[in-house]
Amino acid sequence: MGVSQIPCFDFSEEALNQIQEGSEGWKCLSHKVREACESHGCFLVVYDQIPAKLREEMFFGLKPLFQLPEETKKKYTSSIQFNGYLAKSQRAPLLAVFGIDDPSKLDTAEDFTNLMWPDGNPSFCETLHSMSSKMGELNRVIMKMIFESFDMPKHYELNSKNNSCSFRLMKYDAPPRDSDPIVAIPAHTDQNTLTILCEDEVQALEVFYENSWNQVAFPKESLLVLVGDALKAWSNGRLHASKHRVTMSNNKERYSYGFFGIPKPGTTVEVPQQLVNKEHPLRYRPFTFSDYVSFIASHRTDEALEFYAGI
DSSP states (O other): OEEOOOOEEEOOHHHHHTSOTTSHHHHHHHHHHHHHHHHTSEEEEEOTTSOHHHHHHHHHHHHHHHTSOHHHHTTOOOSSTTOEEEOOOSSSTTEEEEEEEOTTSHHHHHHHHHHHOTTOOHHHHHHHHHHHHHHHHHHHHHHHHHHHHTTOHHHHHHHHHHEEEEEEEEEEOOOOTTOOOEEEEEEEOOSSSEEEEEEOSOOOEEEEETTEEEEOOOOTTEEEEEEOHHHHHHTTTOSOOOOEEEEEOSSOOEEEEEEEEEEOTTOEEOOOGGGOSSSSOOOBOOEEHHHHHHHHHHOOOTTHHHHHHBO
16 A cells, blocks of 8 residues: 555645636636546645634544533434434444534534533534535535536536535544554445545545555645545546545544535436537436435445446
8 A cells, every 4th residue: 555646736825816716727727626536536635724723623622522422422313314423333343423414504503512512612613613614615616616627617506506515523443552454434435526524643544546545645734625426427427436445553543524515405416418428428317316325325335326327
């Protein structure tokens, strides 16, 4: 296993301020982002518009959250598949995760925080709300670039209307001391449109590229962006959904959090006619995203998208 050399783009405030939306610089960066999505299915962005202090506060807040009693954590449930509180399982023996329904909405962040801390925890609430909002803004910029790189800006508007998000907080227990590396999350692609991940100093995320597993090396102030199955299907397979996993190999616990762009319940994922031609014949039938997620829940299989919606 090596260290991944996946593309890394400068999305710092200074860099983005130098290119106006619609300018040649904007178009150039948009095409580079699309090329990374086509070749790797993922890329890193250096993004200083999330202050370092906010990142530290987010990680600092995760520890007391996961230290709450199990009966308290289990109170958080969701009607959305894979959201709510999910404790360790046979498939992911070291992982505990909260999938929170769009805490960029302040009332949602408040409801979650007050459920976990009935006496109140306004600091965590503000951190959760701010972080999910800032990662959501980055998601919007990247999605806009992808759609505009296909000369399909109207599809960005449609995507924004039909999409919501899940914000996931994750804790991985440390593996037993002196044990062999443990696969804490098996290899998979994400089902959603786009995922943006931030992890702490315990770097354990691996992506599959060029027939080998490569550990992701996160530069300072960087985030990892991953294409999901829904975006791959929409693009008629032109974009690649990156297979990834988490392998724990030391005696430290690990925390991470991520923004997951998700089609709203009832949304149909469908290939636009503009992306079908002789070189790119239709690869996927239209499908309801929530039905696909339900299928995944009961049919863990490689190449699930091809099996479920492939033509």
